[in-house]
Amino acid sequence: MKNLIIILGEDLQINHPFLDYFFAAYKKKFDFLASVKYIQNNNKELPFYIENFTKNYDNITICANENGFYTLSRILATLTTDTIELKFETLMPSQAIKFSKNSFLIAINNSQINLIKAEPTKELPELLSSNEQNSKIFHIIDIDKESAQILLEPLTATYNVNITLTQIIDGLTKIKVSTSKYGHIDSFIESVANLFIGKIIPSDDIVEFLAKKLIQNNKKITFAESCTAGMCAATLGSVPGVSAAFDGSLITYSNSIKNRWIKVDNQILENFGAVSAQCVEAMARGAMDLSGADYALAISGIAGPDGGSEQKPVGTVFIAVSSSSGVISSRLLLSGDRDYIRTQSILHAYTLLLRSHPELCK
Structure with missing residues (x-):
């Protein structure tokens, strides 16, 4: 599943404490941070960007300032030949799948788009995209990336999973395991734990x-x-x-x-x-x-x-x-x-x- 984050509005893009807050909330929801694109409100190509993104990403989360939120609400309604309605004190397309105050979810092409109105210094609106977990992250201590790769490769074939490894520090390797619907992530991690007794940290943090x-x-x-x-x-x-x-x-x-x-x-x-x-x-x-x-x-x-x-x-x-x-x-x-x-x-x-x-x- 390909995910994308869009930060719409220069005032949000230069507000580093708020971005840290938003990215932490996103990571808590999805267990990872997606690719991030920064777009200005006055970008005349915005409707074309959004339409193209919906053809290439499964989930798009757009964090917009107030002006960007209402501009993009109208753009999304236009792309779906929809009308704008007031729901939960928020203007949004009538075909929104889910909605809450200052946040709604809508389907376009192959993608689900969650548009939220962000107001720095205030609580972040609810993130509405579904989190269909097809990946997990864990750590192994006292082993380097190359050795871990060699030892884990045979297990990936057994459980039909893919792994991505990165060396966080010497002696601490972080591993992301992902799979299609036919793979077995939990069984793979259980086998890894048996292989590295007392060395596995089954968490991203x-x-x-x-x-x-x-x-x-x-x-x-x-x-x-x-x-x-x-x-x-x-x-x-x-x-x-x-x-x-x-x-x-x-x-x-x-x-x-x-x-x-x-x-x-x-x-x-x-x-x-x-x-x-x-x-x-x-x-x-x-x-x-x-x-x-x-x-x-x-x-x-x-x-x-x-x-x-x-x-x-x-x-x-x-x-x-x-x-x-x-x-x-x-x-x-x-x-x-x-x-x-x-x-x-x-x-x-x-x-x-x-x-x-x-x-x-x-």
Whole structure:
């Protein structure tokens, strides 16, 4: 099934917080993000674009500003030789299949079009397109993309599925499995789980998966972050209901705060530096002791663009996991800009927790 997103209106296209909100809602509905096209309201070719899109896509979701919404409502009515009616305080073609306030679904050619009127700072209207799932996404830890491809290929033939793999970070491979109506996705994933016991994360979001496992097991987690400045905790905090597993965390950017708040010994900071295995291990222990959590993650590194050295270049990051069974750490050498290095650091920290505590994967 081919899906398309159209963002209609320049004011929406430059509103990045709203676009993040819309894309997150779309992904929650469909489990993936479709191709995105940006079109201006005054584009005279808009009727021809829409008609052509309906011949090439199964589902089209159009997020339009107020002017674009009413313009496109009339265009869709014209394409279906229909009239405009007022339903749920919203003007829309009378042949709309589904409708709610500021949202309607209509069929044209081989496509279903869901047009919604978007108003930034207000709640997004309901997405009405049906989500006929013919794909699922999962992760495998401790295996690279090429090895996973070789091991999974025989299973794809058995269960009549197709797979797409991507390397998220070293040791974390993301896999999308899709099929026609004759394939067996669930049976394929079950076989993969038997092949990689304790290594499969049956979710598109490993942080959400981990949060739910912590809640189920009545466990708590905390963080001590330096270069990521709270991003690790914020990622976990985006999961609804996570307060059952998360009481709070620490951003310990400076050496003095590392020492005063979580008791990182000054000798460690002087002899090894803040970007070191010794430091992150002490940070993880200190955060765990202070919070009383069952697990603590610590991150300290050089995200750039400045601050690197020959011994510790930009992209050098240390992560650590502390629990009742002890503390483990890992050194990373990451590439990319500042934000990408920090994002990778977060994923590495969570993956290290899952790798070192396989009970959380079950």
